[in-house]
Amino acid sequence: METRHDGIFGDAPLGTDATHREDKYRSYDELKRVLNHFDTKGRPFSMSTVGTSNQGRGIDMVSVGRGNTDVLLVGHQHGNESTGSTSLLALLYYMASGKYEAYLDEVTVHVIPRANPDGAAIGFRGNVDPDAPDPNTSNGIFTTTYRGRGWDPNRYHFPDWTESRLYRNQPEEFPENPVPAARAVTEAVERVDPEWFLDIHGQSAKTTEDGEDVTHSLMWPVLGDKPIPENGLALSKRMCVQMYDHLSRFDQVVSRYPATAGYPGVAHKAYALQDRGSVIFESVEPQSVDQYRNRTLAALPSFMSLIGTTATGDLYDRDPERVEDIPHTR
Known part of the structure; x- marks a missing residue:
């Protein structure tokens, strides 16, 4: 029996081979129709194109709200990690319901559901660029050649390009x-000047140190050679605490995303260096429609709680040291 998506999950059938195919979430054309729907609603919704992919697809941002505090959520940088665009479309639907008008008087929410539309079209981690060179990370070349050829978008978020390893070499x-x-994301950050940035990804199956199956992981920015500015680091940790507490209420198993010293071009690290709150949010990639619904509907309240506590100011009362409560990933 064929299983079909509904609502935010797209209209195409979900087959057993859907793990690396666009048919497990909305196609680009479907996504555009949904985003255009929000754009036609008028204020407080608006849509803008913040970039164009190598294959000519628009990279779109939907903004909603009237508040003076701006926040930015980005999904689907990696084309084979689909939960970002799915959960962010769900967020937009919920914000269109009219239940959160009080938040929107204080906060303006900017959403880029699919930063890498070319990679998403073929379920490929990187973007699509046949001219991309072979990988050479020591030279600043983070490219992917498995199943195709392209750049890894989440290594090139340099507000000042001359600071990148690739430019220097x-x-x-x-x-x-x-x-x-x-x-596109770098320019969106410059344009909207967000208080905080949330980068949403998908990950493979993981367990905590106690052997529990993880549903979501969070991590604040960690860099070995550059200190993260104090205010941005504290806000990033407060964001993690807020989402950890909220996800835990829904019986989700949350862990720290494995942190290394890392590379300053990684999005949540790059924007934290600008003294912003900045967090990476990972969902274990679902393998069925039911898992899509469950993971998305669990993530949604944590996103809304982050937006809501920003609007009320309660986010700034969270104890950043409580990130130590979040278990490590095994």
Whole structure:
């Protein structure tokens, strides 16, 4: 029997081979129809195109709200990690319900549901760029050649491109950022000047140190060679505490996303260096429609709680040291 998506989950059949295919979430054309629907609603909704992919697809941002505090949520940087666009479309539907008008008087929410539309079209981690060079991370070349060829968008978020390893090693060949998805998000951050940034990804199955199956992971920015500014680091930890508490209420198993010293071009690290709150949010990639619904509907309240406590100011009362309560991933 064929299983079909509904509502936020798209209209195409979900087959057994859907793990690396666009048919487990809305196609690009379906996504555009949904985003255009929000745009036609008028204030407090509006839509803008913040970039264009290598294959000519628009990278769109929906903004909703009237508040002076701006926040930015981004999904689907990696084309084979679909929960970002699914959960962010659900967020937009919920915000259109009229139940959260009080929040929107204080906060303006900006959402980029699918930062990497080309990779999403084929279920490919990177963007699609046949001219991308072979990987050489020591030279600043983070590319993917498995199942296709392209750049990893989540390594190129440099507000100042001259600080990137790629530019420093090959300034004549790469005088500008070669990754449209990263350029689009970087320019969106510059445009809206968000108080905080949430980067939503999908991950493989993981367990906690106690052996529990993880549903979601969170992590604040960690860098080895550059200190994260104090205010941005504290706000990032408060965001993690808020979402951890809220997810736990829904019996979700939350862990810390494994942290390494990392690379400053990774989105949640790059924007934290600008002294913003900045968090990476990972959901274990669902393998069925029911898991999609359950993971999305669990993540939604945590996003709304983050927006709501920003609007009320309660977020700033969270104890950042409580991130130590979040268990490590095994």
